[in-house]
Amino acid sequence: MVRTEEMLLNVGPQHPSTHGVFRLVVKIDGEIIQEATPVIGYLHRGTEKLAEDLQYTQIIPYTDRMDYLSAMTNNYVICHAVETLMGLEVPEKAEYLRVMAMELGRIASHLVWFGTYLLDIGATSPFLFAFREREAIINLLNELSGARLTFNYMRVGGVKWDAPEGWIDKVREFIPYMRKELEGYHDLVTGNEIFLNRVKGVGTYTKEDALQYSLSGANLRCTGVNYDLRKEEPYSIYDRFDFDVPTEETGDAFARYQVRMAEMEESLKILEQAVEQFPEEGNILGKVPRVIRPPEGEVYVRIESPRGEIGCYIASDGQKEPYRLKFRRPSFYNLQILPKLLKGENMANLVVILGGIDIVLGEVDG
Amino acid sequence: MKGLAKGLTYTLKNMTREKATYHYPEEPLPLPDRFRGIQKFYPEKCIVCNQCVNICPTDCITLTGKKHPDPERKGRIIETYNINFEICILCDLCTEVCPTEAIVMTNNFELAEYSRDEFFKDLQWLDENDTNIRKEN
Amino acid sequence: MTTEENNKKPREEDAVDQKKRKSNESEKNEIGAQKEGAGDIKSDKRAKSKKERPNMQDKEGPMKQKRPGKKTDVEEHKEEESPSPKEPLLKKYVALIHEHLGENSLEDAYINRASKELPTLIVQPESYFSIARLLKTHQELQFNYLSELHGTDFKEYMEVYVHLYSFARKEHIALKVKLDREKPIIHSLVPLWEGANWPECEAYDLLGIEFKNHPDLKRIFLGEDWEGYPLRKDYEPYDVEV
Ligand code: SF4
Ligand code: SF4
Numbered sequence: 254m255v256r257t258e259e260m261l262l263n264v265g266p267q268h269p270s271t272h273g274v275f276r277l278v279v280k281i282d283g284e285i286i287q288e289a290t291p292v293i294g295y296l297h298r299g300t301e302k303l304a305e306d307l308q309y310t311q312i313i314p315y316t317d318r319m320d321y322l323s324a325m326t327n328n329y330v331i332c333h334a335v336e337t338l339m340g341l342e343v344p345e346k347a348e349y350l351r352v353m354a355m356e357l358g359r360i361a362s363h364l365v366w367f368g369t370y371l372l373d374i375g376a377t378s379p380f381l382f383a384f385r386e387r388e389a390i391i392n393l394l395n396e397l398s399g400a401r402l403t404f405n406y407m408r409v410g411g412v413k414w415d416a417p418e419g420w421i422d423k424v425r426e427f428i429p430y431m432r433k434e435l436e437g438y439h440d441l442v443t444g445n446e447i448f449l450n451r452v453k454g455v456g457t458y459t460k461e462d463a464l465q466y467s468l469s470g471a472n473l474r475c476t477g478v479n480y481d482l483r484k485e486e487p488y489s490i491y492d493r494f495d496f497d498v499p500t501e502e503t504g505d506a507f508a509r510y511q512v513r514m515a516e517m518e519e520s521l522k523i524l525e526q527a528v529e530q531f532p533e534e535g536n537i538l539g540k541v542p543r544v545i546r547p548p549e550g551e552v553y554v555r556i557e558s559p560r561g562e563i564g565c566y567i568a569s570d571g572q573k574e575p576y577r578l579k580f581r582r583p584s585f586y587n588l589q590i591l592p593k594l595l596k597g598e599n600m601a602n603l604v605v606i607l608g609g610i611d612i613v614l615g616e617v618d619g
Numbered sequence: 620m621k622g623l624a625k626g627l628t629y630t631l632k633n634m635t636r637e638k639a640t641y642h643y644p645e646e647p648l649p650l651p652d653r654f655r656g657i658q659k660f661y662p663e664k665c666i667v668c669n670q671c672v673n674i675c676p677t678d679c680i681t682l683t684g685k686k687h688p689d690p691e692r693k694g695r696i697i698e699t700y701n702i703n704f705e706i707c708i709l710c711d712l713c714t715e716v717c718p719t720e721a722i723v724m725t726n727n728f729e730l731a732e733y734s735r736d737e738f739f740k741d742l743q744w745l746d747e748n749d750t751n752i753r754k755e756n
Numbered sequence: 757m758t759t760e761e762n763n764k765k766p767r768e769e770d771a772v773d774q775k776k777r778k779s780n781e782s783e784k785n786e787i788g789a790q791k792e793g794a795g796d797i798k799s800d801k802r803a804k805s806k807k808e809r810p811n812m813q814d815k816e817g818p819m820k821q822k823r824p825g826k827k828t829d830v831e832e833h834k835e836e837e838s839p840s841p842k843e844p845l846l847k848k849y850v851a852l853i854h855e856h857l858g859e860n861s862l863e864d865a866y867i868n869r870a871s872k873e874l875p876t877l878i879v880q881p882e883s884y885f886s887i888a889r890l891l892k893t894h895q896e897l898q899f900n901y902l903s904e905l906h907g908t909d910f911k912e913y914m915e916v917y918v919h920l921y922s923f924a925r926k927e928h929i930a931l932k933v934k935l936d937r938e939k940p941i942i943h944s945l946v947p948l949w950e951g952a953n954w955p956e957c958e959a960y961d962l963l964g965i966e967f968k969n970h971p972d973l974k975r976i977f978l979g980e981d982w983e984g985y986p987l988r989k990d991y992e993p994y995d996v997e998v
Binding site: 467577 | 868870871872874900901902903904906908909917919923926930949950951952953954955958962976977978979986987
């Protein structure tokens with residue numbers, strides 16, 4: 254007979270599996286988690302408050318720092334919100350560049366997730382492989398925008414740079430390369446018995462739970478809800494591409510893994526078509542007034558980021574600065590379900606569940 | 620067991636592949652031309668229009684101008700120009716708005732210093748920082 | 757000239773294409789006297805250097821006019837523009853709400869055309885929760901997904917903005933409620949959507965809006981000992997320079 258005792262354990266704020274400054278207070282009885290309380294806010298920088306004193310163009314570099322693993326989608330959501338409010342047209346070429354940048358970013362972001370998730374679980378080598386491929390994407394985006402992570406690439410009404418010479422060809426070459434590597438990942442990880450034992454049936458929730466907790470992205474699609482904003486309400490030029498929305502039915506950590514892996518393939522499909530359709534001629538910046546001054550009114554737009562539904566609300570009073578700016582940050586919403594998932598779980602499953610949600614702390618804390 | 624063996628084959632195959640790491644700092648890091656490093660400033664080109672100060676999202680540029688010494692000529696010339704590199708986020712907006720390209724980006728990114736005070740880059744420093752200047756601006 | 761002087765020079769600015777919004781503008785002219793005052797404030801606000809800008813009192817003028825203007829949006833668009841494709845839907849929602857919860861539960865309903873034709877309801881604080889419940893549970897509404905919840909300080913009142921989505925019907929709706937700025941209290945939506953939990957904490961933390969029946973209302977980002985509510989427009993930062 255083993256006698257157990259309740260104890261409080263602090264995971265974080267500095268802990269390798271939390272991928273940022275995130276603290277989790279867990280009450281454990283032996284190996285079983287009785288209660289888990291997330292403590293967040295360590296990375297709160299007040300982006301929304303800062304933005305109230307900034308012009309719209311100046312806010313874009315701040316959005317890079319929210320979800321720093323896929324800054325392109327963040328850039329896009331604020332530009333899209335302002336464009337919607339002002340009724341601006343974005344030139345076709347700029348939209349293609351944006352889509353390519355966003356999809357490359359999505360793959361890069363999922364690769365980081367793939368690598369670090371497996372590292373959390375205890376597999377070291379996938380991390381190295383994933384970062385090798387990610388480096389190739391980062392180099393592409395670096396060539397395009399001039400920075401590796403904080404791109405500040407999009408502008409209201411277009412993008413800052415045209416594609417440099419030969420860039421499109423490099424993207425074209427990258428697609429088959431990445432396809433091959435993805436197959437390799439499946440060989441390396443997906444069939445691995447240890448991995449399967451570790452993730453199958455762990456952190457399961459139902460479709461109803463997912464909707465109740467406002468989950469989005471892969472966290473929602475792993476329960477069988479076919480919902481991707483790129484398909485549902487096509488923004489930008491996503492209606493021109495033929496791609497699928499991968500879903501799984503089981504709602505466990507393995508389903509989330511499968512959805513994300515399949516999403517990378519879909520992104521490659523989109524990239525392939527975008528590269529083919531890319532117009533060589535055309536403007537990269539639409540007719541935009543020199544000082545961006547949206548009319549009075551409010552707007553809320555949502556797009557699909559790698560982590561889920563990212564939204565941007567702007568209330569404008571006709572000034573150069575927003576009266577109120579609010580981001581719907583998918584990680585913040587997705588993380589809410591964590592206490593529910595952890596209750597009654599084995600302590601060793603904590604990292605599997607937390608990692609499976611795929612949070613970025615810069616985004617959770619805003 | 621089959622899955623494990625398959626995974627091991629992939630790992631073994633990768634052992635013979637080209638190395639993906641960089642030999643930094645022995646060899647310089649290959650950087651694309653657009654890469655944003657610390658700025659270079661051309662005092663003679665600046666027309667003291669203040670646009671860079673206005674656009675900077677972190678308020679890290681300060682400048683003062685003075686009247687042109689030659690009374691014949693209109694306009695103003697720059698007197699001091701400082702960038703506080705403790706808070707500059709290298710967002711590229713100052714170089715984007717500058718009408719005369721008096722402030723441009725270079726590819727120099729190795730900015731570590733021993734003291735915080737040295738992050739305060741003044742006109743002279745920014746003028747002398749003239750290597751690896753970005754071609755497109 | 758010094759830097760400050762330079763800053764004061766208002767920058768040459770292209771006018772934003774505001775033709776589309778002309779319809780809203782015409783209402784504002786009714787409040788003529790106020791408009792002039794507001795104009796002054798605007799121009800001298802622009803002249804101010806960036807550091808001084810957070811002086812929020814200045815913004816009061818323009819905002820004051822903006823809000824009351826909203827009222828007649830629906831009728832006006834009908835006259836001047838082609839009616840929104842969402843118009844029948846909005847009518848249906850309003851009728852359903854009136855039928856179940858009485859005529860007084862809604863303060864206003866209009867289509868926010870700038871926001872991709874979004875049907876928007878402004879509800880009375882007392883019926884906020886019951887309307888949300890109706891929207892979620894009624895067979896013809898089924899807004900079962902809470903996409904976004906946040907608060908805004910509009911100086912005269914606080915506003916809570918809720919964006920709902922219906923998976924069954926693929927429709928959106930925005931729900932807004934105006935609260936007393938001095939004592940903003942509203943019923944929590946957590947009993948309906950668990951996903952409202954943290955966003956409500958966020959609104960409480962940054963704006964001081966209290967949510968009744970919330971299971972665990974806490975200052976989620978800043979900590980319990982933080983003074984003041986940063987997203988309020990009259991918030992004074994403790995240390996200005998850092
Ligand atoms: S790069 Fe950005 S932050 Fe740095 S000085 Fe220029 S505008 Fe300011
Ligand atoms: S924008 Fe260029 S020209 Fe104008 S003050 Fe700055 S550096 Fe000088």
